[in-house]
Amino acid sequence: MSFHFDTLIDRRNTRSYKWDQREALFGNKDILPLWVADMDFPSPPAVQEVLKQRASLGAYGYAIREDSYFESIQNWFQRRHNWKLEKEWIVDSPSVVTTLSLAVELFSEPGAPVVLQSPVYYPFYDVITSNERTVATNPLVIRNGRFEMDFDHLETLFQGGAKLLLLCSPHNPGGRVWDREELVALGELCLRYGVIVVSDEIHCDLVFDGHQHTPFATLSPAIADITITALAATKTFNLPGLLTSFMVVSNKTLRSQLEKRLKTLSLHMAQHFAQDAVEAAYREGEEWLEAMLEYVKGNLDYALAYLEEHAPLIKPLKPDGTYLLWLDCRELGLDKNGLKDLMYKKAKVAFNEGSIFGSEGEGWLRMNLACPRYIVEQALAQFCEAAKG
16 A cells, blocks of 8 residues: 655644644744644544544544454554553553653652653653652763663662652654663662653654664563553554543552542543544554654655755754654754744744753754655755855
8 A cells, every 4th residue: 555645734724733833833834844743644544534434423422432442452562562461451541741740640749859851852841840849850861872861860869759750762852762771770770769650652653673662561560560651542643633542550559540530530531533543543554654654764864864964063863763853953053042043034944942852952953754755855955054054
């Protein structure tokens, strides 16, 4: 089957967060948007078809989750990640960020430190501070052109009383797919200090050849017992607007607390469209996913070569996965306002300005590569030309 990744769906004037916020956010409605992490690709054909069928019912009442939905998740993670899930471990949540926030609320005390590894997806900060906890930053270090964890520093945070860690695996914005050995070392440290881990693995299926995602909870039964894994089909198959995700929690005590809180907030009901889309994606979307990853890898290879030739001062971190590219622009000598001016006013492109991922991201930009190749080409040409002047 052929898929049309080179064709841009016109999402203007469709209430698109990515396309219809350009003037409000960046001051120009014609800016090329390569910022928020959704794709400009059509979702898998099976997803489109099942949503059409669901919409054709004409009545959109309360829905339930059927066994086939859970089985599609179980089969996918067994096949793709060698992870055998029990049905009762799977708990639906409106979003991965919802799961992160609930875990912070339930498994830490007001004012307590919650650890994140910066720079990292900016809602990690929000769910800590909005729950009136304290951000405990364990900065990642760059060695040999990739992010690595600083275990010595992390241990000092655990010694200081931190009992909850938010893990980003694979890492956003850096694209690191953590090696099994790194995750084992992390897990052993968390076990030693009695730390609960909330592992955001929403990008787990977006991994390039030569790398393998290891679900944190698969490392050992003991590590699984301290882990809440936040997952979704939304990044994999371009479904974020359906607001659906799920968590995997084998620890019955942790899971019951999360389920109770979801019910208290009335977030436990099934969504009318989402379950059908997720099931169709997991059952029939694998060929689409492989083709999409190959296409995005082509975009990545193009971007790396173009930047090396036309903007050697910009040093990208080559990602192991995700469709995001983390660009080190510090040699341009611009602060965050200077980078915004370069992007929005001079280059007419919108990447993410790096300081939103934490102070360690200042001087960096995040670029979304999940779009037709010609958009990548045009954005890089405009940005590199503007950076010269």
